[in-house]
Amino acid sequence: MTNNPIITTEKLIKKFPMGKGEFLALKGIDLEFNEGEFAGLIGPSGSGKTTLLNIIGSLDTPSEGEAMVLGQPVSQLTARQAAQLRKEKLGFIFQSYNLLAVHTVFENVEFPLLLLKYTPSQRQKMVMDALEWVGLTDKVNSKPPALSGGECQRVAIARAMVKKPMVVLADEPTANLDAANSHNILKTMEMLNKELKTTFLFATHDEKVISYLHRKIFLIDGKIDRDELIK
Amino acid sequence: MFLALKLAYRNLVGAGLRTWLNVIVLSFSYVVIIWLKGLMVGWDHQARFDMEKWQIAKGQYWHKLYDQYDPFSLTESHAPVPQRFLPFITEGAMVPVLVVQASLYPHGRMQPILLKGIPKNQNLLKLPVAALDTITDAIPAIIGTNMARSAKLGKGDRVVLRWRDKSGTFDAAEVVVTDVFATNVPAIDGGQVWIDLEKLRQMMLLPNEATYLSFGQGIKEIPEVNEFVLKTQQELTSEIDVMIKTKTTGQSVFYIILLLLAMLAIFDTQVLSIFRRQKEIGTYVALGYTRQQVVMLFTIEGAMHAVLAAAVAAVYGIPFFIWQSHAGFTIPMDSSDYGIAMAQTMYPVFTVGLIVSTTLIVLITTAVVSYCPSRRIAQMNPTEALRGKIQ
Numbered sequence A: 001m002t003n004n005p006i007i008t009t010e011k012l013i014k015k016f017p018m019g020k021g022e023f024l025a026l027k028g029i030d031l032e033f034n035e036g037e038f039a040g041l042i043g044p045s046g047s048g049k050t051t052l053l054n055i056i057g058s059l060d061t062p063s064e065g066e067a068m069v070l071g072q073p074v075s076q077l078t079a080r081q082a083a084q085l086r087k088e089k090l091g092f093i094f095q096s097y098n099l100l101a102v103h104t105v106f107e108n109v110e111f112p113l114l115l116l117k118y119t120p121s122q123r124q125k126m127v128m129d130a131l132e133w134v135g136l137t138d139k140v141n142s143k144p145p146a147l148s149g150g151e152c153q154r155v156a157i158a159r160a161m162v163k164k165p166m167v168v169l170a171d172e173p174t175a176n177l178d179a180a181n182s183h184n185i186l187k188t189m190e191m192l193n194k195e196l197k198t199t200f201l202f203a204t205h206d207e208k209v210i211s212y213l214h215r216k217i218f219l220i221d222g223k224i225d226r227d228e229l230i231k
Numbered sequence B: 001m002f003l004a005l006k007l008a009y010r011n012l013v014g015a016g017l018r019t020w021l022n023v024i025v026l027s028f029s030y031v032v033i034i035w036l037k038g039l040m041v042g043w044d045h046q047a048r049f050d051m052e053k054w055q056i057a058k059g060q061y062w063h064k065l066y067d068q069y070d071p072f073s074l075t076e077s078h079a080p081v082p083q084r085f086l087p088f089i090t091e092g093a094m095v096p097v098l099v100v101q102a103s104l105y106p107h108g109r110m111q112p113i114l115l116k117g118i119p120k121n122q123n124l125l126k127l128p129v130a131a132l133d134t135i136t137d138a139i140p141a142i143i144g145t146n147m148a149r150s151a152k153l154g155k156g157d158r159v160v161l162r163w164r165d166k167s168g169t170f171d172a173a174e175v176v177v178t179d180v181f182a183t184n185v186p187a188i189d190g191g192q193v194w195i196d197l198e199k200l201r202q203m204m205l206l207p208n209e210a211t212y213l214s215f216g217q218g219i220k221e222i223p224e225v226n227e228f229v230l231k232t233q234q235e236l237t238s239e240i241d242v243m244i245k246t247k248t249t250g251q252s253v254f255y256i257i258l259l260l261l262a263m264l265a266i267f268d269t270q271v272l273s274i275f276r277r278q279k280e281i282g283t284y285v286a287l288g289y290t291r292q293q294v295v296m297l298f299t300i301e302g303a304m305h306a307v308l309a310a311a312v313a314a315v316y317g318i319p320f321f322i323w324q325s326h327a328g329f330t331i332p333m334d335s336s337d338y339g340i341a342m343a344q345t346m347y348p349v350f351t352v353g354l355i356v357s358t359t360l361i362v363l364i365t366t367a368v369v370s371y372c373p374s375r376r377i378a379q380m381n382p383t384e385a386l387r388g389k390i391q
C-alpha cells in the first residue's frame, strides 16, 4: 500500500434545499483514503453516508469544499468527464442490486465493458473471470428475476468488479440479505480487495459489514465522529 | 449503437403486453396508410390507362377553338382534316372525331347532348364502333352506360335526334342504340351519343371536317398543324394528377389522425416507462453512461416500436396487399359523380417507394415522439433517480 491518497475530501459541505431554507447533510468532511483500503462509513439513518458516497462517486457535487477522486476534482468535472471517471475507474454496488431484469447474468456483468474498448473475446473472458470471483459461473444464462437476493448481489459485485475499477463504492450492500449471504458476499469482497488491491468504500450500519472493515469512519449528523483504523 | 438496439429490443419485449398493444396499433397504421396510398396510386394508373385506351390514345390534336367545357365553342371549333394527317387516318394510326351539339328526345322529353362522329372502322380507341356498321332505317348509335341510365335507353331502343346543320337549318332523324358500352372514362359517356363520322359529316354538311383527332404510337408530335394544336398525353391526363392530389390531401388528415392515435399510445408508454425506471436510469449513469446516452437509449427503445410494428405489419400486411392488388377493392359509391375515370373496382398498386417512404415517415415520427419524453432524463439528478424519488 502506498501512502499516496487516491481519494481526499476537504471541508466538504453538502446542502439540500428544504422548505424556505436549506438542510446541511454534510458539515465539513475531511477524509483521505489510500489505495487498497477496505473502509466503511458507519452511522445512523440520515447521517449523510449516501450523500458522501454519491459525491465521491461523482454522481453528485459538493456545495462547498472539494473531493479529489483519483486526481480529479469532483466539483469541477463536466457531466461528460464525470461519466468518464465512473466508466473507467469506479464501480458501484447498491442496496437493491439494480440489475437489468431483461438481461442475463452474463449480459448484466458485461454491460460496463460495452462502454469500454474491449473485443468480444476479451469481454467474454473478463465476464467469466468476474463470475468466477463471485462463484456464479453456473448461472451465466439466468436472468435476475430467477436469482435469490444473495445471488443478485453477487452479480452486482461481479458487474462492479469486472472492469477492475480502482474504487468500489457499496451503499448498504447487505441490507436486503440474510446473515449467511451477507457473510458470503463480504468474504468475496474481502478476497477481491486483497487480490486485486481494489479500494472498497462502504456505507452501512450493518454490524456484519462493520466486523469486516479495516477502517471504520463514524458519521453523525453530517460530521465525522470517529475514524478508527483496525490492525 | 448495436448495444442500444439490443437493449431496446430486450426492454421492449420484456415490457410484454403494453408493447404489443402499441405495436399492433402502429402496425395497423402502417397497413392502412400504405393500403390507402396504394389505392391512390392504383387509381392514378388505372385512370391513365383507361383514358388512354378509350379517349386519347397517345395524344390528340385539337381544333384551336375547341374548348371541352364550352359547348358553344362547338359551332366554330371544326375544320377540314389537314392533308398530312390523311395517310395516318387511312392507316388507322389517327382517328378524327367531329363534335356537335344536338338534342335527343327520349320518352318525350328533350335532352341536350353532344353528338360525336367517329369512323366506324377505327380500332385505335376501345369504343365498340363495329356496332355503328349496321344497316337499318335509323342511324346506328352507341352510348355509354351512364348515358343509357340517364336517358333510360337500352340496346335496340329508338329515339328522335334533332340537330342544326352548318347553315343553321334544323333537321331530325331517328337513331337506334346498337350498343351500350361500359367505361370508366366519364368524358366519353355522360350526355353523349356516338355515331359514324361520315354520317355526321353529311348531316352537318361538314365534309372532311373534324373537331379533334386522337393519334397512336409512332406519330411525330408537331406543335401545330393548320388549325389544329397538339395536346400531349401528359397535358390531357394532368387533370387526373390534380384530382389525385386533392384526394390524397384529403386522405392525409386521416393518416394524421391514425398516426396521432398510435403516437399517443407510444408517448404515454414512454412517459410511464421513464417514470417507472428511474432506478435503471440512475444505474446507467452510475455505470458511466452520460445522460445524453441514456436519452438516446430510451429514444431508440421508443423508436423500436416502429421497427417491431413494421415487422408485424409485414406479417399480415404483405398477404393482404398481395390479395388486394389481385382482387381489387370495390368502391361502394357511384363513380359517375367523379369528374375523372374511376373504376368500380380499383386495384391498388404498392410500389417500393411508397412502402419505404411510409415506413420512414412512421419511423421518424415515432423516434421524435419517443425523444420528447426521454429528454426529461437529461434533467434528472442521478442520485435522485437512483433513489427512485422523482415525481
Ligand SMILES: Nc1ncnc2c1ncn2[C@@H]1O[C@H](COP(=O)(O)OP(=O)(O)OP(=O)(O)O)[C@@H](O)[C@H]1O
Pocket (backbone or CB within 6 Å): A016, A017, A018, A023, A025, A043, A044, A045, A046, A047, A048, A049, A050, A051, A052, A203, B384
Ligand atoms: N436530494 C435530497 N434533498 C433533500 N434532502 C436530502 C436529499 N438527499 C439526502 N437528503 C437528506 O440528507 C440527509 C442525509 O441523507 P443520506 O441519504 O446521505 O443519509 P444516509 O446516512 O445514507 O441514511 P440511510 O442510512 O437512511 O441511507 C438526510 O436527512 C436526508 O433526508
Ligand SMILES: [Mg+2]
Pocket (backbone or CB within 6 Å): A049, A050, A051, A171, A203
Ligand atoms: Mg443511505
